Amino acid sequence: IISGIIGLLLLSGLIAGSYPALYISSFRPVDIFKGKEKTGNKGAALRKGLVIFQFILSIILIFGTLVLSTQLSHMQNAQLGYDKNHVVTFRTGSRIKSHSSFKNSLLEYKDIVNVTGTMIPPFRLNMMGGEGQIHWEGQELTKTPMVEITVDPDYSKTFGLKIVKGRFFSSDRKTDLKNAWVVNETAVKTMGMDSPIGKWLEVLGEKKVIIGVVKDYNFESLQEKIRPMAMKLSLNNQWICIKIKNNNIPATLKYIKTQWGIHSNNFPFEYNFLDEQINNLYITEQRMGTMFKYFGILAIILSCLGMFGLASFLSQNRTKEIGIRKVLGSKISGLIILLSKDFIKWVCYAMIIAWPIAWFLMNKSLQIYAYRINIGWEFFIVSGALALIIAVFSIGYQVFQTARINPIKALKHK
Numbered sequence: 427i428i429s430g431i432i433g434l435l436l437l438s439g440l441i442a443g444s445y446p447a448l449y450i451s452s453f454r455p456v457d458i459f460k461g462k463e464k465t466g467n468k469g470a471a472l473r474k475g476l477v478i479f480q481f482i483l484s485i486i487l488i489f490g491t492l493v494l495s496t497q498l499s500h501m502q503n504a505q506l507g508y509d510k511n512h513v514v515t516f517r518t519g520s521r522i523k524s525h526s527s528f529k530n531s532l533l534e535y536k537d538i539v540n541v542t543g544t545m546i547p548p549f550r551l552n553m554m555g556g557e558g559q560i561h562w563e564g565q566e567l568t569k570t571p572m573v574e575i576t577v578d579p580d581y582s583k584t585f586g587l588k589i590v591k592g593r594f595f596s597s598d599r600k601t602d603l604k605n606a607w608v609v610n611e612t613a614v615k616t617m618g619m620d621s622p623i624g625k626w627l628e629v630l631g632e633k634k635v636i637i638g639v640v641k642d643y644n645f646e647s648l649q650e651k652i653r654p655m656a657m658k659l660s661l662n663n664q665w666i667c668i669k670i671k672n673n674n675i676p677a678t679l680k681y682i683k684t685q686w687g688i689h690s691n692n693f694p695f696e697y698n699f700l701d702e703q704i705n706n707l708y709i710t711e712q713r714m715g716t717m718f719k720y721f722g723i724l725a726i727i728l729s730c731l732g733m734f735g736l737a738s739f740l741s742q743n744r745t746k747e748i749g750i751r752k753v754l755g756s757k758i759s760g761l762i763i764l765l766s767k768d769f770i771k772w773v774c775y776a777m778i779i780a781w782p783i784a785w786f787l788m789n790k791s792l793q794i795y796a797y798r799i800n801i802g803w804e805f806f807i808v809s810g811a812l813a814l815i816i817a818v819f820s821i822g823y824q825v826f827q828t829a830r831i832n833p834i835k836a837l838k839h840k
Contacts, residue, residue: 480729481776487722489784489809494715507643508585513700514668515547521693528689537671537678540584543663545576548645549704561628562617574629576660584669592623592638595659602659608638613654629656647707651796733820765825773817777810
């Protein structure tokens with residue numbers, strides 16, 4: 427990597443130095459000594475073209491950064507259909523001597539709201555999905571993708587799931603353990619059932635009766651649409667999810683760790699917060715957003731340098747014109763507008779070219795998300811406004827200095 431960076435720097439320096447070196451070497455020495463060589467208008471189109479190109483890149487990167495940041499914020503703050511806040515999760519399985527004893531000991535603490543066991547926390551259910559032979563009442567055997575998970579009776583209460591039909595599992599009803607499904611709304615729609623309660627459903631060879639329907643919730647990344655899901659009851663699960671109060675969290679975690687030490691089989695206590703794990707699902711988007719941000723800053727700096735250099739060059743060429751205009755009564759504000767309008771015009775050209783490209787690229791990028799934002803006019807307005815502000819900032823000082831130059835000195839300028 428280091429050798430590649432050094433090589434890139436050397437190549438960039440060679441390319442950057444080649445143009446002025448070749449350009450100057452093309453001058454005839456006799457003409458130079460006689461003062462006949464003037465560089466004022468040579469290469470003007472190239473200079474303007476390069477500045478416009480720099481701003482095209484800057485606007486595309488600004489546009490992309492805004493879109494990706496908004497999409498990431500949308501995914502991190504979206505309503506998932508369940509309560510993800512202040513939920514501590516960790517794996518149990520065979521690490522615990524008795525799930526029921528461990529759960530009861532946790533519920534004794536005043537700052538622990540609920541405790542539930544599950545096959546796997548909500549955001550990781552995509553690991554458990556797949557094609558399976560699904561059979562339901564009124565339908566022949568079919569291969570329909572359906573997620574099957576195990577939960578305990580406190581699952582819906584811990585995560586705040588909404589029951590839209592029927593009921594959730596109950597520890598008081600012994601038949602729930604062997605003969606009951608709770609499905610989500612998408613599963614009901616997939617099966618085409620108007621009244622699912624009491625009808626049987628066979629998932630991967632297990633035939634049970636549907637006792638309840640939960641409102642759809644996003645149990646996977648927002649890159650995926652909600653899939654059909656069937657829950658069954660189990661009292662011995664692989665994961666524990668603990669809903670805690672948001673006050674005095676360190677003391678609550680200390681209590682959980684103490685109980686873990688009592689009830690576990692000498693395993694270390696390793697926990698995570700559910701909301702942090704969900705945010706980690708979007709680490710790729712975070713990295714891409716950071717990359718766009720840094721490249722955008724770099725492109726803006728280069729655009730500022732290019733614009734400032736061109737403003738300095740053109741201001742020097744128009745110094746005598748400025749002096750004449752001031753003698754004839756022009757005000758500084760009018761001269762600033764005169765000197766700035768060409769630069770603003772170039773930025774507007776860059777916007778017209780950059781916006782369609784940026785929209786196309788970002789629209790393609792958002793296609794991978796099942797739940798995505800709409801690219802509205804605000805992204806075009808903000809990116810364009812930022813580009814104009816950057817341009818004005820780049821040329822402002824130089825234009826102002828040129829506009830307020832002493833007319834006598836300006837008229838003597840060669």
